[in-house]
Amino acid sequence: MKLWDADLRDIVRRWRKRPPVVLELRRDGYCLxxxxxxxxxxxxxxxxxxLSSRYRELLLESLRHSVQSHGLAGSLAATYLFREDYNLQVVDAPKVPAAEMLAALRWQLADLLDFPVQEAVLDAIPVPDTEGRQIFAVAVRASVVQERIDxxxxxxxxxxxxxxxxxxxxDLCWLLPEEAGG
Incomplete structure (x- = not known):
């Protein structure tokens, strides 16, 4: 799920200067x-x-220290949501132009979500071997995405x-160079 449309050339140029970081947040800690x-x-x-009453505070303190001590401050970073934070469903692809896909999905998912669709960030991923007839529809509360960004x-x-x-x-494989032999 892309946060915003960034200039890919700018991201690649910045990766050459400083490699990207991936944060895997776990219920019992994290991995960088x-x-x-x-x-x-x-x-x-x-x-x-x-179970610590200070879990959030300890997490932030530890992450800040890790970022500083490993010289990662300012690095581009990706992260992934917990499975329970988003809704993933296979649905029939709306028969609309690509530019209108997410708006059409918003209407299609309105009754399937346990939160108002107006609060959702949506994405559509093609289902392999369905020739575009079906997609994976991903919906997550915008507040959950914003929390990770923050x-x-x-x-x-x-x-x-x-x-x-x-x-x-x-997604992680996209960050790695392609092998000559496949």
Missing amino acids: VRVHHGEAELILAEDIDP LLRGVGLQPFYVGIIDLALR
Whole structure:
């Protein structure tokens, strides 16, 4: 799920100067990974007691420290939502021009969500082998996406992507160079 339309050339140019960082937020801590020279490099995996009354504070404190101590301040960062934070459904693709897809999806999903569709950020992903007849419709509360953006910014990172865990492996592979042999 793309946050905004960024200039891809600008992002690639910035990646050459400073590799992107991926934050995997877990219920019991987090993991930071950097994609550097074609390899995913584990920077840090940190556990935080999920039952602590100070969990959020401890998470932010630890993340800020990790970003600073590993020289990551200002790095572009991606993160992925928890599975329970979004709704993913296979639906028939609306028969509309691509530019109108998300507006048509908004109407199609209105009765299927457990929150008002006006509060949703939507995305559509083609279902393989259906020749465009079906799509994966993704809906998440805008406030959940904004919370992740605020978290990344609050620890000194520059958010460029908030995705869904169902597509994490695919998305991370896009950051790696293509092998000559496939």
